[in-house]
Amino acid sequence: MTEFPEPRRGRPPLSDRRETRDRILDAALEVFSERGFDGATVRQIAAKVGVSDPALYAHFKSKQEIFETLLKQAGPDLLASSGVDLPSETTPAEIAIPKIFKSIVATWSTPRARAFASLVLRMGPDGLGDTLQNVSQQLRPVFSAWQERGELRDDIPVEVAIWQVIGPLAGLRIAYLHSSASKADIAHATMLAEAHLELIATTLSQSRNTK
Amino acid sequence: MTEFPEPRRGRPPLSDRRETRDRILDAALEVFSERGFDGATVRQIAAKVGVSDPALYAHFKSKQEIFETLLKQAGPDLLASSGVDLPSETTPAEIAIPKIFKSIVATWSTPRARAFASLVLRMGPDGLGDTLQNVSQQLRPVFSAWQERGELRDDIPVEVAIWQVIGPLAGLRIAYLHSSASKADIAHATMLAEAHLELIATTLSQSRNTK
Amino acid sequence: MTEFPEPRRGRPPLSDRRETRDRILDAALEVFSERGFDGATVRQIAAKVGVSDPALYAHFKSKQEIFETLLKQAGPDLLASSGVDLPSETTPAEIAIPKIFKSIVATWSTPRARAFASLVLRMGPDGLGDTLQNVSQQLRPVFSAWQERGELRDDIPVEVAIWQVIGPLAGLRIAYLHSSASKADIAHATMLAEAHLELIATTLSQSRNTK
Amino acid sequence: MTEFPEPRRGRPPLSDRRETRDRILDAALEVFSERGFDGATVRQIAAKVGVSDPALYAHFKSKQEIFETLLKQAGPDLLASSGVDLPSETTPAEIAIPKIFKSIVATWSTPRARAFASLVLRMGPDGLGDTLQNVSQQLRPVFSAWQERGELRDDIPVEVAIWQVIGPLAGLRIAYLHSSASKADIAHATMLAEAHLELIATTLSQSRNTK
DNA sequence: TATGAATGAGCCTTCATTCAT
DNA sequence: GATGAATGAAGGCTCATTCAT
Secondary structure, three states: OOOOOOOOOOOOOOOHHHHHHHHHHHHHHHHHHHHHHHHOOHHHHHHHHOOOHHHHHHOOOOHHHHHHHHHHHHOOOHHHHOOOOOOOOOOOHHHHHHHHHHHHHHHHHOHHHHHHHHHHHHOOHHHHHHHHHHHHHHHHHHHHHHHHOOOOOOOOOHHHHHHHHHHHHHHHHHHHOOOOOOHHHHHHHHHHHHHHHHHHHHHHHHHHHHO | OOOOOOOOOOOOOOOOOOOHHHHHHHHHHHHHHHHHHHHOOHHHHHHHHOOOHHHHHHOOOOHHHHHHHHHHHHOOOHHHHOOOOOOOOOOOHHHHHHHHHHHHHHHHHOHHHHHHHHHHHHOOHHHHHHHHHHHHHHHHHHHHHHHHOOOOOOOOOHHHHHHHHHHHHHHHHHHHOOOOOOHHHHHHHHHHHHHHHHHHHHHHHHHHHHO | OOOOOOOOOOOOOOOHHHHHHHHHHHHHHHHHHHHHHHHOOHHHHHHHHOOOHHHHHHOOOOHHHHHHHHHHHHOOOHHHHOOOOOOOOOOOHHHHHHHHHHHHHHHHHOHHHHHHHHHHHHOOHHHHHHHHHHHHHHHHHHHHHHHHOOOOOOOOOHHHHHHHHHHHHHHHHHHHOOOOOOHHHHHHHHHHHHHHHHHHHHHHHHHHHHO | OOOOOOOOOOOOOOOOOOOHHHHHHHHHHHHHHHHHHHHOOHHHHHHHHOOOHHHHHHOOOOHHHHHHHHHHHHOOOHHHHOOOOOOOOOOOHHHHHHHHHHHHHHHHHOHHHHHHHHHHHHOOHHHHHHHHHHHHHHHHHHHHHHHHOOOOOOOOOHHHHHHHHHHHHHHHHHHHOOOOOOHHHHHHHHHHHHHHHHHHHHHHHHHHHHO
16 A cells, blocks of 8 residues: 655646636736726625635735736736737738737737726726837837838838827727727727728838828 | 914804815815725815815715716816817818817816826726717717818728827827826827827828829 | 884793794604604704704704703603693592593693603603603502592502503503504504503492402 | 733634624623614624624624614514413413413513613614504413403403503513613512502403402 | 804724634 | 634714804
8 A cells, every 4th residue: 555645747737726816816807907906805806706805815915916916917018918929020011010900909809808908997097108108119129120121101200100000009998998898899999990000001101102 | 382273163264265165176086086986085085175074075975976076077078178179160171180189189288187087097998988989979070071071081981080080199198198197298198199190180181182 | 213122021022032942842852752862863853943953053052952951841740741630639539530541641642742752762761760650659649548538449559559550551652652653553542541441440449349 | 011912803712602693682782772773883882792893794784783683583572582481271361360471570570671671662662562562462362262261351352451461561661671670670560560460360350250 | 043164073884904713 | 725703994974063154
């Protein structure tokens, strides 16, 4: 009967600990995005997980910590974490712009991404400004490359060009792609986004000729 | 031995005029926009007004009612109440668009408007969607008139055209023109807005020639 | 134009002061009897009078004082103040008992008396005990006289005899003759009272023969 | 340098057993019966239990619920719950009446029963009327049986007979057997009750002969 | 005398968190 | 790791009362 508890090898089984922790985060994301930090209560989160509220404290130090963990998941770079690949700088702008941003919009449409949007929104305006600034920063090298290669009007500052593309999408995200968006909202937003992207792609690149 | 003037009971002398009710609303706007409805406390509002908290209840039935009164002030038509006149439908689009929207942006830059922006933001996403929808509705007749007169590309649906103009502004408002925006933020936003408007005005109207 | 404000002579006109004061007491009686002292609010009383609440303080020093004034009206001798004449000691018991006590019950049935009953009731048990004790005290000489004249069984202590008569009436008053009693309640109570009085009158006096 | 044992947070050790819930109810009974529902404060109850006031809310949803739980304990059938057995219908009236009702009075004299009496009293008159009506209802079959067996005067309606017995006891209970009754009060009440019962038992049954 | 506006005290309740189990 | 019971802090609101008018 000498069965040694063989030392675990390879991937450990999804321990309950890990599982519960994640379920807490999921529940918290839902609740926080629906009610904001102050409006949410620890009880609501615990209830959604199906445990009593002190249970949360075995996994997180405080409500605050749960919230911050969530934020860390969402950003700092909201783009990357959303699974969107930045375009390689060699793709031509006119093609890349609609393609990439369509993928962004698609990503933003997922329930989880919408929940995060609401979450950040609720935090007040600073979070949003930062997020946009950050995205803008990430896109800058790509747009610069395009401009240098003459695929982008050079009578417009890069920053403006980026905002031209990103601004309406941000508006869309905030207005339509949030946690409580209906299917119709999402469809509407997608439509607007696609129309916008086509138009803006032409506008930004076509002008080369014009000039 | 400074003597603190211990707060008097009864009715205050007629000095502090500037109807307390209004002072409460102002204070509430500040506090709500900074902390959101749940994060704000009646005590904070009262303190900012310089009265004790039960005093608020002589003017409003509840915290909720203060909040709703504020919202009623902000909307339903956020445009009109912000002191922006809709363009007469006879002004040519290419001129009207930058002009009017610049005035909108100017209005949005005022502290009060920025506070309202934060307020609505904090309310969660539904409020925002509604607001935008509403603005869009108000602009529709104007844009339609332009299109009929051939001053606006007719290969774009009105709705998309409106979003083209409004979308980035909305994004701007939310990202930069909020209650805690710095002067730099505001300047930045103004710059982006102006660049955007010029570009978009050209884009939307130039097509007349193209066609 | 020398019209001296002629010094008032005779009965002063029912000044508003006096009138309001009484209306306050009436309103207070109603409210206190329905909700008890703690449950009643100054606002409710003022509202019933049709004035604002600080107005009450022109007539009474405090809520407490209104209440106490009311109590002073009700008793100490609840019997007398209710307009019931004690029987002259010469009336034969067998006739006097039903007659007098019927008149008591009638008096107790008036709305005002019922309101007072509720009032005292709400005050907690001490008020009641005192009231009963007091009534008992007032009746003692009359009953003693009867007993001395041989119109009342002398095998029963006066006190017991008094309780015999008064006890059920007290119960009746408390259970049925209160401020929110329906007409049916009052009728029922009256019926029980009359049956009781007849029976007890016989019992208390007839025994003379028996003995 | 006495060190006050500052109240510990979390769960208390399993010493203080005697289910807190019950201790709350006991404390509440005391406080409510002394001050009435509106006069009592949650703080007072908690203090009497020896816990902080939020602790109550782990056991009851609200002050109201505590109160109602208490009432449910008291009634609906105040007789039965007081541990008094109704007389079997076969016991002769003349013997049963004093016996049973003496036991009722004894029960009513216990501190707990007296507290309940005060409680119901404080609730306003309706509660009392209902209670009496209820007791009356429970006694009806017994009295009817007696009357049918000729042990009770049949020239009196059952209801009146019952009231004859119960009325003075009710009065006694209310006037003397309440939470703040002194020993003397209780003795006095007991004396009156016994005298009353003897007399009434004779009166009600003696008629058999008369008839 | 009456009132609008305000206040201190305090009430019921909720919340995040802690402790013993 | 989870839970029932408890706690300090604080929150929204009501109340009796007061003061200037």
